[in-house]
Amino acid sequence: MKYAFLFLIAYGIIELFVLKRVQNKIAFCFLCVSGILAGAANLLFEFSFFDLIKGVLQ
Amino acid sequence: MKESISPREIIDVFNKNTDFKQRIIKNENKNIYIFFIEGMIDRVALTQFVIDNVPKELSLRKAVENGKISFCACAEAESKKAVISGILRGMAAVLDGEDAYLFDVRKTEKRSVSQPDEESSVKASKDCFVEEVKVNTTLLRKKIISEHLVLESIQIGKQSNTEVVLAYMDNVANGDLIKAVREKLDKIDVDGIITPGVIEQYLSSKLYSVFPQTVITERPDKVCRHLLSGRCAVLVDGLPIGYIVPATVSQFMSTPDDYSGNFIFASVVRVLRYFLLFVQVLLPGAYIALTTFHYEMLPSKLALSIAQAKSGVPFPVAFEILAMLALFEVLVQAGLHMPKSSGQAVSIVGALVVGEAAINADLISPAALIIVAVSVICSFAMPNQEFGNGLRLWRVVIALAGSVLGLFGVVAGGIVLLSNFARLESFGVPYLAPFAGVKKIRLRDELVVFPDKLNRFRPSELNVKNRRRTK
Amino acid sequence: MRKMSMRQTLMMVVSIIFSPTVRLFSAFVSGRGDQGAWVAPIVAGCGMILFVLVLDRLIRDNRNFYQHLEYSFGIFGAKALAWIYILWGILLSSVQIRYYAQRVASTIYTEIDMGVFVFIFLAICVYVLNSGIVTVARMNELFLPVILIVTVALLGLLSAKIDLRALFPVNNPLSIAHVALFNLASMGYVTFTLFFVDEIEQKEKFKKYAVWGTIGVSLCLVWLLLAVIGTIGPTVIEKLPYPFFAVVKQISIGEFLQHIEAFVITLWIVSDFVMTCFISSAILKLMGLVTKKGNTRELLIPYFALCACLVPMMGRTNFELETLSEKVFIPLNLILLFAMPIVILLVGRIKNKIKKHCAGERKMI
Structure with missing residues (x-):
């Protein structure tokens, strides 16, 4: 799962620049970019949303 | 508009075929040509009812109109194409250079109506479709004696010109369904319909599915039951089966014995x-x-x-x-x-x-x-x-x-x-109808068999013209 | 466009409520649930029926959710709110997928990485949703009776073991309220119906179906809580990760019918599948409306790939996941699924009145 973003990079590039059949480019790019960022953040920092609310809970 | 058909043209079309036969009868002022394909006609009928009655003094048109040639199955051919098609289908064409008539003296070799092999039943009727579409339509007509049973004929296959019959009850079946089936049949673009798969592929909405999207049956009683429910059937000359559309899962789970x-x-x-x-x-x-x-x-x-x-x-x-x-x-x-x-x-x-x-x-x-x-x-x-x-x-x-x-x-x-x-x-x-995808889920007569007495309505998913089956 | 009926839509909502029944006991984990919790679904059901009336008004207006947002909050407000919904929906889908994977991995596949289940599950979702939510709606028409029959049969079998002393006294309104909020958070998925409104036929039947559905679901939840609390007691529930599963494990009829928890796992997977497809389609539909591009089929793969990226971020352990769910998602569910439709209705009505008033004044002039 940690490497799902690699798939997104490849898939996004193929759809947008090779097949060029994406109509809803805004939503498509939004989803791809968010996925890539999320995947990279998870891989690099072992990020968990729990860390965000930990401070509030304490 | 009627075109004049020259016998010479017809002979030119068929002259390479050994089974093509011609008979010329000399009239007072012109020759009368009789064309047919050997083996496809009834020689006795052609001789007794057509050739024997060809007049010496009257024109061909007058002889037919006056009843001199009294053979019942006679139709005037309007074009050269119609004459060729008629001869190929086993009719005898009679031409005098001005007029052309087709006499249906067909006698083809056909299998007699026998018991179904694949869909046997203990109590239900024992007849099954044969390769001759005319026999098959007769089987339907015998079971549904109604003017509302419509049998439309379409020719399909660029080379084979196969006769395909679309059957439906015009007072029951949904008009849109009939139109859709007719359109799909018209769109069939193949050389010939020799195998059953061709029609099935064209009547299916999703080609890449392992599940059949038409019900194929060899039983006329099954076709009739579905016609009365508001479905359409397709019969093809040369195939001893009938196709029923639309198909749903529940149809594949029922047998005539039910x-x-x-x-x-x-x-x-x-x-x-x-x-x-x-x-x-x-x-x-x-x-x-x-x-x-x-x-x-x-x-x-x-x-x-x-x-x-x-x-x-x-x-x-x-x-x-x-x-x-x-x-x-x-x-x-x-x-x-x-x-x-x-x-x-x-x-x-x-x-x-x-x-x-x-x-x-x-x-x-x-x-x-x-x-x-x-x-x-x-x-x-x-x-x-x-x-x-x-x-x-x-x-x-x-x-x-x-x-x-x-x-x-x-x-x-x-x-x-x-x-x-x-x-x-x-x-x-929907394929899962009437269990899913319909306005009202119906289990009666689908999951369980319902007696005809209580089964008063036709399936709602077919949007039939007349939902009520009985009072 | 293939449309689904209101019955099909609400059947999906009922199916997906089965999945969070497991989390119904989350309140116990945090020590807030007690023996009287079985009253909570009745309270939640009453609240839900009132909410159904609000939704019915919105559905009858014949506008989709985004048009409602636009009408009430203007173009910019609507866009901002829609993107909030989209972000929340993506996170919600991810958390549901995580719950599903965790549940499968911790009950029957303790030695397999949950990523395997996430990947296969998402691949199935993409495959099925490719032919539209109508396909899922049709599948669910066959799933729901099975879910109901199996659940009722399991609860029936459990009923013999209920110890009535474990269910009384019912004297802690705070506990009931807390569990009721958990119930409401899962019942609230009915709001997603608004997202699909232009793909639904027979809108006028919403109230009838939704009220009967709420009553049925509430009774089922009461029975479920009665069976689980009455069988193992509230103190044991606190210590179990999957109390319903643990209780079902105890069921056996003679020597032949044992370990029927396999059915529960099967139903969980099915219910999770319907839930993921339902929420994801709703969010993608909203995305299509916001970006004014109707075709959302091309977004399926990036959407689910994004969810796959987000799943590990939902928490490192089950505790983190539960806490995140309780502290973030349940309040968010309550705000976005309950409070927001009420606000939309109120603002819409006030705007309507002002418009009518202004029109009246202009006529007078």
Whole structure:
């Protein structure tokens, strides 16, 4: 799962620049970019949303 | 507009054919030509009712109009194309250079109406379709004596010009459905309709599906029952079958016998059939999943007896089951293509090798054999072989999923299988109708058989013109 | 466009409520649930019926959710709110997928990485949703009766073991309120119906179906809580990760029918599948409306790939996941699924009145 973003990079590039059949480019790019960022953040920092609310809970 | 047809042109078209025959009768002022294809006409009828009556003094037109040539099946041909087509269909063409007439003196070799081979029934009628479309339409007309039964004829096949008949009840069937079927038939662009698959492919909405999207039957009574429900049927010259559209899963689960006997018993049998459908598809996969991944889920005594039976077998359960399923398919194929006399030998060898010898040699466990046997027997209980073939394929897929992922794989495979059913539509009618995808879920006369007395309405999913069947 | 009926839509909502029944006991984990919790679904059901009336008004207006947002909050407000919904929906889908994977991985596949289940599950979702939510709606028409029959049969079998002393006294309104909020958070998925409104036929039947559905679901939840609390007691529930599963594990009829928890796992997977497809389609539909591009089929793969990326971020352990769910998603569910439709209705009505008033004044002038 940690490497799902690699798939997104490849898939996004193929759809947008090779097949060029994406109509809803805004939503498509939004989803791809968010996925890539999320995947990279998870891989690099072992990020968990729990860390965000930990401070509030304490 | 009528065009003048020269006999010379017709002769030019056919002159290379040895079975093309011509007879010229000298009239007072011109020759009368009679063209036909040998072997396709009734010689006696042509001689007695046409040739003998060709007048010496009258023109051809007058002879027909005055009743001198009194043969009943006579039609004027308006064009050269019509004359050629008529001759090719086995009619006799009579021309005098000005007018042309076609006399239907056809006499083709045809199989007589016999008992159905594939869809046998105990009590229902014993006639079945033959290769001659005219005989087939007659069978329908005999069962539904109504002016509302419409039989439209269409010619399909660029080379074969095959006659295809679209049948429907014009006071029941939805107009949009008739139009859609007609359009689909008109769109068929093939050289010829020699095999049944062509029509089926064109009438299916999703080509890449293993499940049939038309009901193919050899029984006229089945076609008639569906015509009366508001469906359409397609008959093709040269094929001893009828296609019924739209198709739904429930049609593949019913047999003519359901409506021939006691409806309570028939209902029980039909419910059992649905149960067997699940058993045949899921049992091998579930067995592999439970014995490989989730042993703890089996009752302890059952788990022990399975383990004991399996103790000497060197192969994993998944291999045993998949190999047995493959072997079963091999046996089915061998049985299909062998002559009837050798077919029995194949069954005996199969039963001995697969059954006795394999168990005695500890190649497979008795439990695995029982599971595959139960699944196979269940698959034979499916009334429609085309539908059963689709399920057989999915049985292997689910068994594979079960052997890789256990129970999760079986569930995942089941979900994908069901999605395949759910996405299919036949002429706008959901494949799962009337269990899903319809305004009102209907179990009567679908999951259970309903007596005709109480079955007052036609299926709602067909949007028929007249929903009420009886008062 | 293939349309689904209101019955099909609400049947999906009922199916997906089965999945969070497991989390119904989350309140116990945090020590807030007690023996009287079985009253909570009745309270939640009453609240839900009132909410159904609000939704019915919105559905009858014949506008989709985004048009409602636009009408009430203007173009910019609507866009901002829609993107909030989209972000929340993506996170909600991810958390549901994580719950599903965790549940499967911790009950029957303790030695397999949950990523395997996530990947296969998402692949199935993409495959099925490719032919539209109507396909899922049709599949669910067959799933729901099975879910109901199996659940009722399991609860029936459990009923014999209920110890009535474990269910009384019912004297802690705070506990009931807390569990009721959990119930409401899962019942609130009915709001997603608004997202699909232009793909649904027979909108006028919403109230009838939704009220009967709420009553049925509430009774089922009461029975479920009665069976679980009455069988193992509230103190044991606190210590179990999957109390319903643990209770079902105890069921056996003679020596033949044992370990029928396999059915529960099967139903969980099915219910999770319907839930993921339902929420994801709703969010993708909203995305299509916001970006004014109707075709959302091309977004399926990036959407689910994004969810796959987000799943590990939902928490490292089950505790983190539960806490995140309780502290973030349940309040968010309550705000976005309950409070927001009420606000939309109120603002819409006030705007309507002002418009009518202004029109009246102009006529006078």
